[in-house]
Amino acid sequence: MVRTATGAAAARGTVWAWARTLGGVGVLALLLGQVGIGPFLDGVRLITVPVLAAALAIGGLTTVCGAWRWSLVAGGLGVRLPLRTAVAHCYRAVFLNATLPGGILGDVHRAVCHGRDTGDLGRGIRAVVWERTAGQVVLAVVAVMVLAAFPSPARPYVPVATAALAGAGLGVALLVRVRPAGSSRWARAVRTAVSDIRAGLLTRRTWLGVLLASTLAVAGHLATFVLAARTAGSTAPLSLLLPLTLLALLAMGVPANVAGFGPREGVAAWAFGAAGLSAAEGVATAMVYGALVLVASLPGAAVLAVRRVRVPAGTV
Numbered sequence: 386m387v388r389t390a391t392g393a394a395a396a397r398g399t400v401w402a403w404a405r406t407l408g409g410v411g412v413l414a415l416l417l418g419q420v421g422i423g424p425f426l427d428g429v430r431l432i433t434v435p436v437l438a439a440a441l442a443i444g445g446l447t448t449v450c451g452a453w454r455w456s457l458v459a460g461g462l463g464v465r466l467p468l469r470t471a472v473a474h475c476y477r478a479v480f481l482n483a484t485l486p487g488g489i490l491g492d493v494h495r496a497v498c499h500g501r502d503t504g505d506l507g508r509g510i511r512a513v514v515w516e517r518t519a520g521q522v523v524l525a526v527v528a529v530m531v532l533a534a535f536p537s538p539a540r541p542y543v544p545v546a547t548a549a550l551a552g553a554g555l556g557v558a559l560l561v562r563v564r565p566a567g568s569s570r571w572a573r574a575v576r577t578a579v580s581d582i583r584a585g586l587l588t589r590r591t592w593l594g595v596l597l598a599s600t601l602a603v604a605g606h607l608a609t610f611v612l613a614a615r616t617a618g619s620t621a622p623l624s625l626l627l628p629l630t631l632l633a634l635l636a637m638g639v640p641a642n643v644a645g646f647g648p649r650e651g652v653a654a655w656a657f658g659a660a661g662l663s664a665a666e667g668v669a670t671a672m673v674y675g676a677l678v679l680v681a682s683l684p685g686a687a688v689l690a691v692r693r694v695r696v697p698a699g700t701v
Contacts, residue, residue, distance in 0.1 A: 429676050436616050437680050440609060444479075444681025447605035451475050454519060454598035459512040461585035464503050466512070473688045474499060480685025483678055488637065491685075492517060511577075515585050516595075521638060523599035525550060528631040537628035538659035557582070606634055609681070613674035619666055629656045633671055649675070 452471035459466040474495040481491030492513055500509025529550060533543045560579055586595060610630035611623065619626065636652035650671040657667030 429672055431616050431618065432673060432676060433616075436612065436677070439612055440677035440681045441683075443605050443609050443612070444678070445684075447602045447609075448472060448475050448479060448681075450598040450602040450605065451516075451520070454595050454602070455512065455516040457591045457594045457598070458516045458519065458585040459499070459509075461588055461591045462508055462512050462515075462581060463584070464499070464505060464508050464512055466499065466503075476682065476685035477688040478685070479678075480682040480689060483675075483682045511581055512585065515581055519586055519595050520599045520602060523596065524603050524631075524634065524638075527600070527603050528635055531631050532628050535624050535628045536660075537625075537632070538656055539628070539632055603634075607631070609677055610634065610670070610674050613677055614670040616677075617666065617669040617673045619662070619670060621660075621662060625660060625662075629653070629660055629667070630670075632656045633667075633674075 449472055452468060452475040455475065456466045456468050456471045459471075478491030478495040481494055482488050483491075485491070496510040496513035497506065499512070500506035503509055525546075529543060529546050532539050533547070560575065560582075586592060607627065607630055610633065611626055614621070614626055614630070621629075633649050633653040633656065636648040639648040650668050653667035653671035654664035655667070657670070658664040
């Protein structure tokens with residue numbers, strides 16, 4: 386029975402992985418049919434060495450910020466993670482996210498590796514989950530603030546998004562204060578989550594650092610997207626570009642892509658077109674952004690290669 390359940394779970398995971406990949410392929414195919422191959426190639430051709438250098442520098446900042454946030458959360462959960470080790474793991478994760486389908490396999494890899502290295506797989510995985518959750522929450526808050534301040538196609542939906550965020554925040558606050566009793570799996574999971582949030586995110590030692598690291602990381606991603614827009618030839622003012630880029634960044638959280646490409650390009654095409662620019666400009670900008678992120682992640686390839694040399698093939 387255990388083998389049957391495990392096999393069924395593995396089969397569902399495989400089907401879901403293929404569905405996510407095919408979803409990304411479908412979005413790209415739809416865009417190709419609408420705007421042609423030109424926007425996918427034109428922007429990339431305009432990338433210069435100074436642009437690549439700037440992308441590497443910004444990518445270094447965002448990677449260090451993510452590593453710092455992870456180190457803080459892991460430390461709060463009682464798992465030792467030096468910043469230097471976190472930076473190496475994060476670079477490797479960014480590279481894998483940028484080259485493998487789904488856009489999250491690098492984070493899964495670093496969670497499992499760190500958990501095994503520390504001898505506590507569950508806590509290692511939870512540290513990455515909460516670290517990534519904190520980053521997404523800060524991104525959502527920044528997005529709502531910017532979308533409320535500047536005109537964009539998504540502005541009519543800002544009140545709904547604000548209410549949803551406020552409701553989620555209230556729910557978390559109530560959950561942290563009230564722990565369910567009982568020994569059911571759900572009650573144990575909730576108690577573990579509450580304990581993790583308190584220790585990993587809300588202590589005096591961690592919350593400010595997590596907030597600062599997440600805000601700087603969002604600023605770095607925005608800077609890279611604006612750099613991509615300018616490289617692709619967009620002359621739109623920052624007041625128009627910022628909300629559009631935030632919409633594209635939010636789309637990157639959808640785990641249905643091919644090496645990061647898919648929903649980001651689709652949302653960029655819609656947002657740029659709805660804002661009075663053009664869908665082709667949005668696609669070109671998103672493509673350049675993807676290329677810059679890939680270049681900025683290349684130090685992760687070196688980290689991966691060094692680990693493969695140090696750990697012989699077949700070693701767990």
